[in-house]
Amino acid sequence: MTNIVAIVKMVPDLVEELEINDNGTGLARDWLRLIINEFDNHAIEQAILLKERDGGEVTVIAPEAEGVEDMLFTTAAKGADRMIKLTSDFAEDTNNHALARAFAETAKAFQPDLILTGVQANDDLDGPVGPLVAEYLGMPYVGYISGVMIEDGKAIVRKEYPGGLIGEMEVVLPAVLGIQAGEEPPRYVAISKVRQMMKTTEIDEQEIPELDPSGGARINRMYLPEAAGRAEMITGGEEEIAAKLVEIFKEVGAL
């Protein structure tokens, strides 16, 4: 019986073009659509696969956001046992440090054997959630995971390295894993099953009284990539180019 907690969040959906808000410090929210973070969706799939294979319970925790309830009912239809929506003053500048503290506090109550989350998200401006949660809970963290097996209080995980290398390692439980890919792609559940869940299950709401964003980055300015003619093409023979490069490196203080 493995007690699994999946911590997930909704992120900006790139189907719409992103716009910067009037302050120039974040995304304009008017037309912003949200979608489950793709890696978190894999974390959910991995949690359900583990439950189906070895038994156990799956709890999914997500902060309040547009569309989060539909997403949570969908995970229920996939087989999650408990869905928790965190409510708080989630201003648009809530960072991952604040979220990770909220996740850690909520997850702790379930005494999880395993916490699964996406290895990254497109709005991770101050580092991914997984390692932060592990730090706050004093658990080990392994990221870039694409396979998990539970054995005698340990998890055997497959970690992806660049260049197509896979490492297999043992992690003592409880642990936090950053999922790169579930062992199977996220499954489809018929809308009728999701609608059934909306009628028969409930999402548990938990209030986070105060968010603590300390340690995160402060955003001074957010802007779209600016096209500029800053590139200088160096021409000439090899020796000439090398000499010119050395000169430039010296100029900018890199040498």
Place this chain on the structure above:
Amino acid sequence: MADIVSTKKAAFTTEFYNSLFEVADGEKIKTCLQCADCSGICPFGYLMDFPPGRMIAWMRAGILDEMLENDSIWMCVSCYACTEVCPKNIPLTPGLMTRAKEELLLAGNIPAELQSALEFSQRYGNSLGESPRKRADWATGLDFEVPIMRTAKRPVDVLWFVGDYASYHPRVQETTKAFAKLLHKLGIDFGILGPEENSDGDSQRLAGERGLFEMLAEKNGKAFGKYEFNEIITTDPHAYNAIKNEYPQLGIEYLVRHYTEFLAEHIEKIKPLLKENRKIRVTYHDPCYLGRANNIYDAPRTLLEAIPGIEIVEMAHNKSTSLCCGGGGGGMWLDGFQWEKGKVRLSDWRVKEAVTTEAEVLVVACPYEPPRFEDSTKTVPGAEKMIVKDILELLVEAMG
């Protein structure tokens, strides 16, 4: 344990069988003669482990649960060929085959490419995964305004339901623009829903996602309810089929016509606008959801015959025996899967047949077809010069 499993299996067959009676004329399944005409006429029947006739036989034997483990039912393109030939008029396409796909989907037996189209439909209201905000972007660049109901704020005579492919597919947008020009030229008082429009959902329904279909239909029903208009028109036979035959069952009742019916009624107004043209030999492909599913065969031909210089030659399979382009019933989203199974494309067969007519143009009347047939003209020998055009494009061209 074994007993429990087999009881459960038997229960599946019984439950499935009984559920077929909920479809209109569903009871007729009892009268199946096992003549196998359905399986024989099915364009992909030879690749299916469970073509309709065999499915009924296995159902009668109480062992249909084995079907759930099998994915060859996803070859069904809901083309109505089986339904058309059934001597006992059993609703095979809307009943048996669609119910079977629903069960496969519930069992999680669903090809990945179909999954993403369904997820897109749910999330964005279109199966292509495009931004809902950009649904009316096809109209930019026209030299007249296409009124969007929300901003026009006035009743219109006809509400044009544009549909997914007509809105977003770059090739089909050309047909969409042609229709807009035609409506404009004819002085028709029309409007579109723009971003408020959702996928009609019919192909998702026929691909086994009934719940998604209902969700999309409800959204469209809500949008229809906000505005005043006399009727709905559409260039999409799938949208036409949904709004005409399926939406009323959900309490969404509106008069709807396919553009071919609508324009055929205006033919005397159109004729004077058509200029003398060079001689051109064309062949017309009857779309499944205009033809077999809704018996509209004459209106498209009436429009074509009105164009000066056009000579229509029929393909061997025409009207009720027309060959499917392969896009229906989820086929639009199963190209890779179906290729893997059969190493063949239905659109290739159709284009091969069109080549034998020596027509210059293969004429269509459904947004699924131009991209499918154009792809085939690139690979079918002898089809290199064949042009694929919607009736609308020919009409607008003939107006000069």
